[in-house]
Structures are given as structure tokens and as C-alpha cells.
Amino acid sequence: MRLDFIDLKLFACLADYGSLTLAADRQALALSAASQRLKKMETLYGVELVERRARGIELTAAGQLFLHHARQLLLAAERLNGELGDFAHGLRGEVRLMANTVACNEYLPKLLGRFLAATPRVDVTLLERPSRDIVPSIEHDEADLGVIDGSASIGTLNVLPFARDRLVLIAAATHPLAGHPTLAFADALEHDFVGLPANSAMQRHIEDMARLRGRVLHPRVRAAGFTALATLAGAGAGLAVLPERAARRLAPLEHLAVIALSDPWAVREMKLCFKSTDTLSAPAHALLELLAHAHHA
Structure with missing residues (x-):
């Protein structure tokens, strides 16, 4: 004994109209057939889904829960039909x-x-x-x-793990800080920086961290991407902050020193x-x- 979409549609109609007769009529079912389907739903889960009252039918607490899931399934079916229809007609x-x-x-x-x-x-x-x-x-x-x-x-959202991101400093091999394997961000703020555009999410985060340490970061120049930023840093224009993955990839090309940041905020789990x-x-x-x-x- 299994549910089908006719059962779900019937129950949604029953909730809307509060009458098995009207719900059966809307679904083009005989009243006896509609009654049998309702009985099947209640038997399947072993609970009463409705209460019969003088003014019509009311949903029980179990019925309200059943209705919620029924509507979710019906909505998903509508989306599926719509999206497959789009593909069938060559739409993107x-x-x-x-x-x-x-x-x-x-x-x-x-x-x-x-x-x-x-x-x-x-x-x-x-x-x-x-x-x-x-x-x-x-x-x-x-x-x-x-x-x-x-x-x-995350507010009301669901999350799943995606990747781990570690931010590091990059500097020209001749920079005074190049010999440091690890450094606190505050210890680098006395030096010149180059950065990403001001509207970059990562750059805004870095500049926020500088402000928390009482400094305003004014990059000497802003570059459009990680590769350009590494080229500028390698040429001696200033320090920069990059994800470690990008820094390790670009370091040999631009003769960069990669300096780990000891600050906890430098290690981030992306979701x-x-x-x-x-x-x-x-x-x-x-x-x-x-x-x-x-x-x-």
C-alpha cells in the first residue's frame, strides 16, 4: 500500500475546502473512492489525519504535518515538470x-x-x-x-563544508620581512601594501582586520586579480595578502617569499x-x- 500524487492532491483539497465531498468533486473522484483514499492514508501511518465535525472536517496535528509534506512534494513535482518541459523545448x-x-x-x-x-x-x-x-x-x-x-x-540557511582557506603574506625575496616563516599581521602593518580592488570581499576583510589593529590600510595600487597582485609584490611594490594555495603556485614565478600569518582569522573554513x-x-x-x-x- 503506497501513496500516490492523487492521494496528496486529494488531501490538499480536503484541507482547503474542509469537506470530503467538495475535495472529491474537485479531484473528479467518487465520494466512496475519496473516502477509501483517506482511509488508506490514515491506515498507512497508523494515525488519524482528520476529525469529522458538524461544520466539516478539520485536520489533526498529524494531519497538519502530513499536509505540509504533501504540499512540498506537490510543489517539487510541479518544479520538475516545469524544468523538464524547459529542457524539452530547448530552453536553458x-x-x-x-x-x-x-x-x-x-x-x-x-x-x-x-x-x-x-x-x-x-x-x-x-x-x-x-x-x-x-x-x-x-x-x-x-x-x-x-x-x-x-x-x-548563516541565519536560517543550511550549510555543508566546502574547503579550508589559509591567508598568507607574500613579499619580494629582497623584502626585509622575507626571512620570516611566520608573522603576526600587526607586525607587517608598518610596511607598504598592494591590494585587490576596494570592492573585493577578501580585500574588505583584510582592511577590516587592519582597522581592528588601529591602522588604516592604504594599498599603493590595487590589482584586479591574484596573479597581478603577486607580480606587483614580487617587483617590490609592497606586501600583499593571498590565499596560501595561490601564493604557493605563484611564488616560483614571481620570486616571492611566502610568510604564514599567525593570526587565527587567517585560517578559514569555507562553507x-x-x-x-x-x-x-x-x-x-x-x-x-x-x-x-x-x-x-
């Missing part, structure tokens, strides 16, 4: 992804390349945002998925965030699975 799907600077530059390009190659009719809109702005954007349905700093408040797997479109759910799997791999 879209996933809206927001991520912090490090994820956008270091982790996501290769993963998104794999995803887009495997799903030729799905596009991804990737937007770089600070973690504190990503959470409310997803809560308000402005994005489907996000990659945020693990220390950020995937989303409202609910029940509300994700099929393409967004597929991308979520790929990104989550990348962490375990």
Missing part, C-alpha cells in the same frame, strides 16, 4: 551562485568548468560578494547557492550555503552535489 537552465573572493578565484573556476562541460544547457551566474552579503541574498532568493566564510552568521534542497532547481541541486563532493575528494 540557470544557477545563481554567490561566493567570496577566494572561492571565486581559486576553487570555483575548475569546478564550474567541469559542471558546465557536463551540462551544456545550464548557465551559471557567478557573483563575488562578501560572506555577510551572501547569506541574506540567498534568504531573499537572489541566489541559489553561496560559498561563504565558515565564521559568518556551501543554501535554503533547502527541497527548493533548489534540478540544475542548482546538481551543482550543489558537485561542489559538496569536491570537499570530500
